[in-house]
Amino acid sequence: MADYPLTAESIKKEFKRAGIHFVVALPDRVTSHYLLKGLLADPEYKVVQVCKEDEGVSICSGLYAAGHKSVFMMQYTGFLDSINAIRGVAVEGHFPVCMIVGLLGKEADVAPTQSKKYGVKIIEPILDVMGIEHHLIERDADAQQIAPAIEKAFKNCSPVAMLIGREPR
Amino acid sequence: MMKRDEMLKAFARQRKDEIVVAVYMAAQELTHFAPNDLNYTFVGAMGQGSSHALGLALGRPDKKVVVFDGDGSLLMNLGSLVTIANQAPKNYVHCLCENGCYETNGSVLTPRSGQIRFAELAKTTGYKKTYEISDLGDWQQKLPEILKEEGPVFVTLKVEPGEAYPENFPRLYSIEHREKFRQTLAKS
Numbered sequence: 001m002a003d004y005p006l007t008a009e010s011i012k013k014e015f016k017r018a019g020i021h022f023v024v025a026l027p028d029r030v031t032s033h034y035l036l037k038g039l040l041a042d043p044e045y046k047v048v049q050v051c052k053e054d055e056g057v058s059i060c061s062g063l064y065a066a067g068h069k070s071v072f073m074m075q076y077t078g079f080l081d082s083i084n085a086i087r088g089v090a091v092e093g094h095f096p097v098c099m100i101v102g103l104l105g106k107e108a109d110v111a112p113t114q115s116k117k118y119g120v121k122i123i124e125p126i127l128d129v130m131g132i133e134h135h136l137i138e139r140d141a142d143a144q145q146i147a148p149a150i151e152k153a154f155k156n157c158s159p160v161a162m163l164i165g166r167e168p169r
Numbered sequence: 170m171m172k173r174d175e176m177l178k179a180f181a182r183q184r185k186d187e188i189v190v191a192v193y194m195a196a197q198e199l200t201h202f203a204p205n206d207l208n209y210t211f212v213g214a215m216g217q218g219s220s221h222a223l224g225l226a227l228g229r230p231d232k233k234v235v236v237f238d239g240d241g242s243l244l245m246n247l248g249s250l251v252t253i254a255n256q257a258p259k260n261y262v263h264c265l266c267e268n269g270c271y272e273t274n275g276s277v278l279t280p281r282s283g284q285i286r287f288a289e290l291a292k293t294t295g296y297k298k299t300y301e302i303s304d305l306g307d308w309q310q311k312l313p314e315i316l317k318e319e320g321p322v323f324v325t326l327k328v329e330p331g332e333a334y335p336e337n338f339p340r341l342y343s344i345e346h347r348e349k350f351r352q353t354l355a356k357s
Binding site for chain 1: 209212214217222223224225226228229246248249251252255256342351
């Protein structure tokens with residue numbers, strides 16, 4: 001594991017650095033084995049499992065209104081499925097919904113927009129059109145962007161997406 | 170069948186310091202005749218009221234959270250019943266204003282209008298207590314008990330439109346009111 005470029009631990013460390021206690025999630029094949037299962041087993045985190053991704057957008061917003069920071073983990077397919085809630089709640093409603101989005105099927109070290117996978121290729125352009133800041137996380141060094149991005153989202157009351165480009169182990 | 174505005178006014182008379190999440194017509198009416206800084210109407214997309222309320226209930230387990238959801242809205246987010254029951258927040262009261270139609274969008278009937286036992290669905294998913302109420306007197310009488318019950322509680326309220334009130338969508342989605350809600354909640 002020593003040479004593996006992205007660890008689940010580096011992402012968890014960022015959640016902790018950002019003061020996250022609540023994790024809202026629907027299992028994503030990229031992050032579920034090491035990251036989500038690790039969070040579920042960690043008493044420091046309260047994981048709220050949802051049945052559909054748009055619920056997660058709203059639960060994070062309710063948590064914000066109650067004074068809490070949270071992150072929302074999902075697969076890119078779930079992001080696509082919940083676009084209207086992201087539009088209406090997070091973007092137009094100015095809620096700091098911090099999305100951790102697994103890019104299932106993205107080729108290693110290939111830019112998402114260059115992916116042969118259509119669903120992956122369209123994610124960044126959609127985020128750009130919606131005016132949502134995004135960060136590509138493929139290595140532990142990239143993961144260090146997570147806590148500052150979360151802090152910025154809460155400061156500005158705006159959503160942010162961390163795109164997980166390979167399975168964190 | 171109750172007039173929705175009379176049902177909401179009866180609630181407002183008994184309200185103490187509960188957070189109230191209301192959607193669509195219930196939100197318009199409640200903010201009109203019972204303004205309160207703990208009225209939360211910033212749900213942003215149809216069907217999302219119950220999920221916002223779950224975030225609030227988990228974030229503030231010391232405060233009772235009462236949702237006035239709609240049947241058209243709940244049909245768009247039925248999975249939220251399972252998510253809520255799974256989290257089992259003791260402070261969650263899910264009231265469903267069942268009018269059998271999409272009243273805001275032209276009063277077109279919902280699929281299986283009036284034939285779905287939503288309280289039974291809630292019970293099956295794991296809500297701790299459920300009620301079905303169609304009479305205003307019954308609502309007024311049972312409300313203190315409902316608000317004291319350990320949640321999640323589900324209440325089907327059979328309603329029809331009462332008086333017409335002006336619509337004020339900018340108020341429902343106002344960032345200024347949302348921030349005022351946050352500040353009020355933080356202090357309470």
